[in-house]
Amino acid sequence: MSLNRESGFTMIELLVALLVLAVGLLGMASLQAVGMRQTINAQLTSQAVNLARDMAERMRANPVGIKAGAYDAVTGSEQDPGCQPVCSPLQQAALDAFEWADGVRRALGGYDDSGNDNGTVVSLVTANADGTFTIRVGWNELGEEGAQGNSFVLRFQP
Helix, strand or coil: CCCCCCCCCCHHHHHHHHHHHHHHHHHHHHHHHHHHHHHHHHHHHHHHHHHHHHHHHHHHCCHHHHHCCCCCEECCCCCCCCCCCCCCHHHHHHHHHHHHHHHHHHHHCCECCCCCECCCCEEEEEECCCCCEEEEEEEEEEECCEEEEEEEEEEECC
16 A cells, blocks of 8 residues: 655645735735825825914014004915015015915925916915914825815914
8 A cells, every 4th residue: 555645835725825925915015005195194284284384473573464464364376576675564474475375385286297376275364353363274185085185274373
């Protein structure tokens, strides 16, 4: 009586092992993609926070402009007043709004490849009845189903 024992892997065992390895590698690649997307979104949020605080500091540096109402309704579409290097407080407020809105678009992807405003970034300053101001910065985040709107709102007393 002879026993014929074979050792080694069969083709089915090898294919099953390759399938398990492939599923594991796909899972790792998916985790990497999610991690990268969340890192980019966290960077955009940090930029928005810094930009909102930048505008608050610009406003605090120009109390005459605040009292004159020059910051009461910043829409992000202000034009360069062309007053540099010396500006009146009202001109400085217009320059602040122009430079800030441009900085928001540059930092958060508000320009297309040709340098035109693509309408995806929002930069607003509004005066509130209680003497405070609300600064809102909005941008598109990368989501699983494409771009998703997000915003940061800062309310402060100058």
